[in-house]
Amino acid sequence: MLPIESNGYSVFFDNSLAELATFLRESSYSKVFFLTDLNTSEHCMPLIGKYLPELDNYDIIEVDPGEENKNIDYCIGVWQMLLDFGADRNSLLINLGGGVITDMGGFAASTFKRGIDFVQVPTTLLSQVDASVGGKTGIDLGSIKNIIGTFTQPKAVFISTEFLKSLSARQLVSGFGEIVKHGLIADRDYYYQVQKISPEEIPSEIIYRSVEIKNKVVTIDPFEKGLRKTLNFGHTIGHAVETFSLKNDSDPLLHGEAIALGMICEAYLSVKHNTLTENELNEIVQYIRKVFPDYPLHTSSFPAIMEFMKNDKKNSNGQIGFALLNAIGDCGYNQFIEEEHILQSLEYYQLVAGK
Ligand SMILES: NC(=O)c1ccc[n+]([C@@H]2O[C@H](COP(=O)([O-])OP(=O)(O)OC[C@H]3O[C@@H](n4cnc5c(N)ncnc54)[C@H](O)[C@@H]3O)[C@@H](O)[C@H]2O)c1
Incomplete structure (x- = not known):
């Protein structure tokens, strides 16, 4: 290579x-x-x-x-x-x-x-x-x-x-979260190719393709003025839940596990605010739940999670910024979503994956 x-x-x-x-x-x-x-x-x-x-x-x-x-x-x-x-x-x-x-x-x-x-x-x-x-x-x-x-x-x-x-199996699955994200934001064919492999046996071609996808984006936009923000898909909510988990759980979520949760919530927001279809949402949720562990997201944690989200670097003028999918393999950015809808996305996660 x-x-x-x-x-x-x-x-x-x-x-x-x-x-x-x-x-x-x-x-x-x-x-x-x-x-x-x-x-x-x-x-x-x-x-x-x-x-x-x-x-x-x-x-x-x-x-x-x-x-x-x-x-x-x-x-x-x-x-x-x-x-x-x-x-x-x-x-x-x-x-x-x-x-x-x-x-x-x-x-x-x-x-x-x-x-x-x-x-x-x-x-x-x-x-x-x-x-x-x-x-x-x-x-x-x-x-x-x-x-x-x-x-x-x-x-x-x-x-x-x-x-x-x-590396442990859990760490491999965590890393796999970013691979799935690369497919979802930039390359529909790659997303389906990734589904055929197991996180525990990643061919080097997959790592190569993921680096290619990320590299293309960061070369065009090194300082995250625009396109690079698409790499944040799943991260606005994912980071906040990861921070919450690090502070509160005895066995906290790993980064990629939190991003998997964030991708479910933000795919839901993508249906509400972008052109992602319900069918694609269901497909994404089904696949992510097959690979990544569910997280018991309690309603009592929502205020703290929202607070973490408000400190996110992606925010502007006090609004919480998202990168949302237009379709599988195509992502937008600079979408500012109201708190009420963010809370709905957390409730959606509880409904489909929470215990
Ligand atoms: N700079 C960026 O663009 C960027 C992008 C994504 C994530 N990050 C950051 O990366 C961090 C998460 O990275 P991570 O998941 O690699 O976490 P990590 O560095 O904590 O590694 C995970 C665990 O694996 C162990 N480990 C590392 N290599 C090993 C190996 N070969 N064999 C056995 N054990 C090994 C580590 O000691 C650690 O316990 C977060 O802080 C996140 O913010 C940065």
Whole structure:
């Protein structure tokens, strides 16, 4: 598979760890750092050792895993370690991990000494098909997700399906949520092709196509002025429910699980406000419910969920912004929906999927 060209960098597939070795050989960084979490240190660093045996001069900065650690305190820890290990402006940070590591590492690198180079080596399905491309870096502030961050492009992205072998089935299904979204917003044929595969056995062609879809959108609109907003389908409600779940549930929803819920609600809104048909809605709901777990959405949680939605970055002039489907494979954006209708969409979810 040919590399995909993005905004000034390449996304490598297949033999991508060999490509990483070449990248490092051909560059002249003063120091190389890996940012990992406990899980990627255990499961992914050994693959780096296997494919890059000649690489011996590097330091590892390891953080605790999980969204709850994607915050300024951990970021300070990363900056401090970079300082302690003598990082200068000609250093490279290699972010080896899921979306938490690629987002936080990208942010730490883009701000350290006014910006050092970084590359992304995404190790979850979600980060491979979504977080790795597009140049969004960031951290959460309190319970508000990704509210602090920069648009900074990595020097390169290296995607290897080898990393996915140690991922749990639940994490694979979560990543699959973004793949389904790519079909729904941009490519009807792909949406039906995706239905034929299982989240636990994703062919690399599927990952490639998802990255192609996302890359096309972010290359046309890198700063989310227009078309890029279509990638937010399912995310306005999904993010709010994810935040609620992170704060309240002992076993919180994963990102892709929350987006699956959000896609059901926002497909409902697409029937009310766009040209999506009831038939297409029913089809989408049936498929999403087949793949993703239902979430017990209680009416008592609606006020908190609405409050989170009001803090969403996609809002404008106090109105809550949505990307809604015109049809399967075609998405609009900049649709501002009244609170009453949003609440109806949550009730619709309760009706079709809630317990
Ligand atoms: N920048 C973007 O455009 C963008 C897009 C989508 C999502 N995101 C962000 O991505 C984050 C979610 O990403 P995620 O789902 O990858 O979460 P994550 O980084 O928390 O990874 C999920 C879990 O899998 C573990 N893990 C990672 N790779 C592994 C491997 N190969 N084997 C075994 N375990 C492994 C991690 O340690 C973690 O426990 C969110 O913070 C979200 O905001 C960013």
